[in-house]
Amino acid sequence: MTTPQTVKPAAVHTDLLLEPYWAEVTGITPEIDGVSTYWVKFADTSIQKSYSFQPGQFNMVYIPGFGEAAISISSDPKDQAGLGHTIRFAGNVTRAVSRLKVGDILGLRGPFGTSWPMKSLEGKDVFIACGGIGLPPLRPALYHIIQNRKKYGKVTVLYGARVPSDLMYTAEYDAWRKAGIDIEVTVDRGDTNWSGRVGVVPMWFYQFRLDPHKTAVLTCGPEIMIRFVIYEALARRIPLDNIFVSLERNMKCGQGSCGHCQIGPYFICKDGPVFRFDALQPFFNVEEF
Amino acid sequence: MSSDRRPEIGSTISIQKQTLDTILGRLQAGGFQTIGPRIKNDTLVYAPIEHLSDLPKGYVTEQVAGRFRLINTGHGRYFDLIPGAQSWKQYLFPPRVDLFSLQKSGKNWERVTSPLDAPSYAFIGVRGCEMAAIQIQDKAFMRDDFNDPIYRARREKVFILAINCLRPAGTCFCVSMETGPRVKDGFDLCLTELDDAFLLLVGSEVARDLLVGVPFEPASAFLLNNSERALESAVNQMGLTLDTSDLPELILNNLDDPYWQEIAKRCLSCTNCTQVCPTCFCWDTTDQVNLSGTETHRERIWDSCFNPGFSYQAGGNTRPTIRSRYRQWLSHKMGTWKQQYGTFGCVGCGRCVTWCPAEIDLTKEISALRKETQR
Numbered sequence A: 001m002t003t004p005q006t007v008k009p010a011a012v013h014t015d016l017l018l019e020p021y022w023a024e025v026t027g028i029t030p031e032i033d034g035v036s037t038y039w040v041k042f043a044d045t046s047i048q049k050s051y052s053f054q055p056g057q058f059n060m061v062y063i064p065g066f067g068e069a070a071i072s073i074s075s076d077p078k079d080q081a082g083l084g085h086t087i088r089f090a091g092n093v094t095r096a097v098s099r100l101k102v103g104d105i106l107g108l109r110g111p112f113g114t115s116w117p118m119k120s121l122e123g124k125d126v127f128i129a130c131g132g133i134g135l136p137p138l139r140p141a142l143y144h145i146i147q148n149r150k151k152y153g154k155v156t157v158l159y160g161a162r163v164p165s166d167l168m169y170t171a172e173y174d175a176w177r178k179a180g181i182d183i184e185v186t187v188d189r190g191d192t193n194w195s196g197r198v199g200v201v202p203m204w205f206y207q208f209r210l211d212p213h214k215t216a217v218l219t220c221g222p223e224i225m226i227r228f229v230i231y232e233a234l235a236r237r238i239p240l241d242n243i244f245v246s247l248e249r250n251m252k253c254g255q256g257s258c259g260h261c262q263i264g265p266y267f268i269c270k271d272g273p274v275f276r277f278d279a280l281q282p283f284f285n286v287e288e289f
Numbered sequence B: 001m002s003s004d005r006r007p008e009i010g011s012t013i014s015i016q017k018q019t020l021d022t023i024l025g026r027l028q029a030g031g032f033q034t035i036g037p038r039i040k041n042d043t044l045v046y047a048p049i050e051h052l053s054d055l056p057k058g059y060v061t062e063q064v065a066g067r068f069r070l071i072n073t074g075h076g077r078y079f080d081l082i083p084g085a086q087s088w089k090q091y092l093f094p095p096r097v098d099l100f101s102l103q104k105s106g107k108n109w110e111r112v113t114s115p116l117d118a119p120s121y122a123f124i125g126v127r128g129c130e131m132a133a134i135q136i137q138d139k140a141f142m143r144d145d146f147n148d149p150i151y152r153a154r155r156e157k158v159f160i161l162a163i164n165c166l167r168p169a170g171t172c173f174c175v176s177m178e179t180g181p182r183v184k185d186g187f188d189l190c191l192t193e194l195d196d197a198f199l200l201l202v203g204s205e206v207a208r209d210l211l212v213g214v215p216f217e218p219a220s221a222f223l224l225n226n227s228e229r230a231l232e233s234a235v236n237q238m239g240l241t242l243d244t245s246d247l248p249e250l251i252l253n254n255l256d257d258p259y260w261q262e263i264a265k266r267c268l269s270c271t272n273c274t275q276v277c278p279t280c281f282c283w284d285t286t287d288q289v290n291l292s293g294t295e296t297h298r299e300r301i302w303d304s305c306f307n308p309g310f311s312y313q314a315g316g317n318t319r320p321t322i323r324s325r326y327r328q329w330l331s332h333k334m335g336t337w338k339q340q341y342g343t344f345g346c347v348g349c350g351r352c353v354t355w356c357p358a359e360i361d362l363t364k365e366i367s368a369l370r371k372e373t374q375r
Helices: A045-050 A092-098 A136-147 A170-178 A201-207 A223-235 A277-284 B019-029 B128-141 B149-157 B205-210 B221-235 B259-266 B272-276 B322-341 B362-374
Strands: A021-032 A035-042 A058-063 A067-072 A083-088 A105-112 A125-131 A155-161 A181-187 A215-220 A243-246 A274-276 B012-015 B033-040 B043-048 B059-064 B067-072 B096-105 B108-111 B121-127 B159-163 B189-193 B198-202 B283-289 B295-302
Touching (some): A067 B283, A105 B108, A125 A136, A125 A201, A136 A181, A181 A201, A223 A243, A223 A277, B012 B019, B019 B033, B128 B149, B128 B159, B128 B322, B189 B221, B259 B362
Parallel strands (some): A125 A155, A155 A181, A215 A243
Antiparallel strands (some): A021 A035, A058 A067, A058 A105, A243 A274, B033 B043, B096 B108, B189 B198
8 A cells, every 4th residue: 555655653542442632722713714723732741742743644632422533733743832723613523622612621642644745745846735624734734844945846835715714824824925835825706805816726727837747736625626636736747646635534543443434445544644646546536435 | 081181282182062061161160251152032142151051952044145044953963053143243342342431520531430351251163254254353453553452352362162164054155255164273172063072173272271181082083084074065055155256356446337326226224234244343432421511431332334424524425325335345345355454354154145134145246246347
């Protein structure tokens, strides 16, 4: 099975199956309507010290009485003090998260899964095409690129949201641009104040010059968007092994045991969520697989 | 014969049938809960047994797609019946098992229960297909990168008395899956039932120690020959066959074949096949909460890829149709399982065929898919 070669930090978990570590909510940043970032700190200081993750990995977030949900980590991997999860309130667990206040306790297990291949992207142009809640798992990669800006070529983010008010992390765009990252946004529907792009992410590919010899495409978002992003990337002769996709499925364990997140031979929680596209290609166009 | 000999590993001994009672007694004295086939509520289950007399002597089972009948023929054998819906899976990977309980104290949650001790089981009557199923689940639950503490604690203690099947049923196809009728390995003792004796192939040190002082004879050439002939004859009595030569490619290369829809017209998505399957390992978790929300009890329960909610998440349902769910099940069993764990996820026990209320027989469906794709 070919998945990106990544260093996986060992997940923190106890000997008891699914027993979480407890973490305190230290801050809540409202992002857009129905999405907030939860900043947490482990109650156990030795865990807090030893915990580390790679861009693209996720944690299982547990709310006692409600259950667990797989949530990608959206904060800076270098920022040991601030572990952030940008969460859309969509299911029963995440709605329970939405009722938490600063100082409340939640359970965490992780980090799980593969990460964006930051090492092998060095020297390449990086084209990030993402939509909606697909940006948070890519933000740690952006922080990493910014901290190591010279190691990467041209870096472009093409990010789409449904409406202008759904664009996330807008307060950071200036800083990202100053750091040499081209942030380009588009919305499905504009409003009276909107003068930017209108349309889905894949249809704006034509505005960017992607050199197939040195560009890697990273994508995350709704599966339908990912599919068309890949068509656009392939149409520009980006090699299969330079396209990286982060997928989402229902997950219960995060360790390739519960069986829920399978796609073909892969358990998305352990063989993914970040896949090199050549590994996914045989299954990617099979409907409902 | 002197009574303190220990038979060598790999040797076959013969014992009087009632001597099995001595062995059961010793296992029980050694702290094992002896589990075996027995008739309960008019059907065949795997449940605690104490004596040889608890075994379903004289019974056979008649099994075809969608049909299971227990028949008392009055013959003198204890192990001539092919198992029912239950498998050993329920003892190693329990359908419902406690994970932990939490109690709220202030804003914190505290664990109020310690994990239960795993029971020591002695499985009496593990068939070749079932032994293979246990070995397949071992690969899923005891990996280098994931170790299921509940499964492992039970698995490491278990004593296995395996059975060579001599009377396969109408839905058996272990020969096709190369898991039986002869049990290959992994057992402590492997029993072959003849008319007047049990032959025991010794497979472990634990079994050797267990047999010290038990009256036995080395199996005679005559009995060994009888047992071989009976096993050869069992090979030819398989109710079903499955050509695996073009698997998993046949399935994985035809995931979009219209034939999946034909199966979906009959499949009820009832989850029976996954519940009776001895290798299916998918699970879910639940929180049982008190009304005030101050206590929660977390459990692990069996899940099934046929449950509509199995692949449900905030972004939608990955497999909303029966077509996609049946295809997931079969393409996992006979396809991607091989890539994951190096074997098929099917051992040819036939349970999914017997217990399908719509009489769907995967061996026939695979043959039909093959014909469709060759057109």
